[in-house]
Amino acid sequence: MRAADLSEIRKLDLFQSMDEDHFAALMKAAYFQTFPTGMQLITEGDMADFLFVVVEGCVELFAATNGREATMAMVKPVGTFILAAVLKDAVYLMSARTCAKSRVLMIPSQNVRNAFVKDDSFARAIVSELASCYRAVVRDHKDHKLRTAVERLANRLIKYHTCQGETGSLTLPYDKKTLASLLGMTPENLSRAFGTLKPYGVEVDGAKVTLSDIKSLTTLAKPNPLIDVRKA
C-alpha cells in the first residue's frame, strides 16, 4: 500500500485515535484496491472474510430471495459495510457491488477482531460506527413501515435538497432504477410517483429535480427527524 493512501486512511474516524503499532499491523494485512463499476464484491451467505471501507466511489448493498432483488443501502465515502457480520464471525446478510469506480479498503475479519480486542480506541470507534449503522437501518425500516411510496419519495427529495444546499434544485445521486429499489418500489412506480408530486412543485428532468413549492411538498411529506437523517 502506498504511503499516501496510508495517511489518508489513518485520518478516517475509525482509525484516527488507534495505536500506531496496531494500525500498522492492521494495514499490513489489508488490501486497498480500486474496482470498476458493476463489480460484485461480496455475496450474501458467504462467510465474512473482510471488513470493507469505501474510500472513494459508491457501493450498493442489495439482497435477493426467490427471484426478487432489492437495494438495501448505498455506501458512500467514508463508510464501512458488513461490520456486524465481521464482528460476529458470521455470514454476510447482504451482497455488495460497486456502482461507480471505487477505491475500497479490505481488512481481513480476523485482523479486525484482533485489533478490536487489543486496541480500546479502535473498539470504541467500531462500536460508534456499528451503532450508527444500526440506527440507520431502524430509520429505514420505519420509513417503509409508516409511509407510502409517494411519501418516501417526497421525503427523500427534501433530504437531497437539504444536503445539496437548499438551492431549489437537486441532482438525484443514483439512476432511477436504483433509487426506485432503494425506496422500495418499481421503476414504473417511481415515474408515477414523480408525476403525483408535480402539483407539489416537483419538476424532473433526467437526474435534475427542481422544487418550486417546498412548503407544499413539506406539508405532504411531513418529514420526521426520527426517520429522516439530517446529514449525508
Add this chain to the structure above:
Amino acid sequence: MRAADLSEIRKLDLFQSMDEDHFAALMKAAYFQTFPTGMQLITEGDMADFLFVVVEGCVELFAATNGREATMAMVKPVGTFILAAVLKDAVYLMSARTCAKSRVLMIPSQNVRNAFVKDDSFARAIVSELASCYRAVVRDHKDHKLRTAVERLANRLIKYHTCQGETGSLTLPYDKKTLASLLGMTPENLSRAFGTLKPYGVEVDGAKVTLSDIKSLTTLAKPNPLIDVRKA
C-alpha cells in the same frame, strides 16, 4: 435490589464475564422494576436515559409518525433494547411499552458508557449484542422488501412452528393485532392472509394454529436462512 435478582442478572450474557466491582457499580445505579401490562416505558424522541433489559415478560417496540403506528419488534427475555441510542448518547428512535407484566432492568446510560470504557469483557458483550440487534433489523428489513404479506405470514408461522418443537401445531405468541403490525399489515389483512393459507394446510383457532401440510406451506413460503432466524 434483592440478592436473588442480582445473581439472576449476573448470569445474563451481557454481565456474565464482567469484573465483579464493575458489575456491582453498575447494579448499584440500576433499577429493577416490575411493570404492569400496557405501560409505556420510553417515547421516541426522548434522550436515552436508560438501557433496558427485559428479564421477564414482553416489551413491544413501536414507532409512529403522521398518525400511523407500527410495531417494530418484540423483546423477550433476555433481551436488551435501545442499546444503540445509549451508546451514541442520542434520542430513542422507537417507543416501548410492556405487553405483559414485565420485570425490567434499567441501567442509567452514563453508567453503561462508563462500564463500557472500563470493562473490556462488558464491552465485548455489548458489541456482540449490538451486532446481533443490527442483523435482526436487517433481516426484518429484507423480509419486508422482498416478500408479500402472505409470504411473511407463512414464514413466520414456519418459524414459530420450528421454535415450538415441530409438533404440527403452534401458538401465536402475540394477539393478532400486534402480529399484524409486526408483519406490516392491517388486522383485516392478517385475517385474509390466514384464509389464503388455508389451502396450504393452515388452520386457525384463536391463538392456536395447526399446520397439516408443512411441505406445501414451505413451498409457498420459501424460507431463507438469510432472512428467517433459526433461534428464538
Add this chain to the structure above:
DNA sequence: TTCATTTCTTGATAATTATCAAGTCTCAAC
C-alpha cells in the same frame, strides 16, 4: 348471569402498487 368492551372476522369498496407491453429517448459503437 348480563352487559359492555374488545378482538377478530367478513364483505364491499377504494387506494396503492406491481406487471406487462409498448414506445420514446439517449448514448455510444460501428
Add this chain to the structure above:
DNA sequence: GTTGAGACTTGATAATTATCAAGAAATGAA
C-alpha cells in the same frame, strides 16, 4: 449517419393492500 442497448416513461390491467362498515365471538367486570 445507422444501429442497438439500456434507461426511462406511459398506458392498460391485475394483484395486493387498506379502509370503512358491520357483525360474530371471546373476554371481563358488575
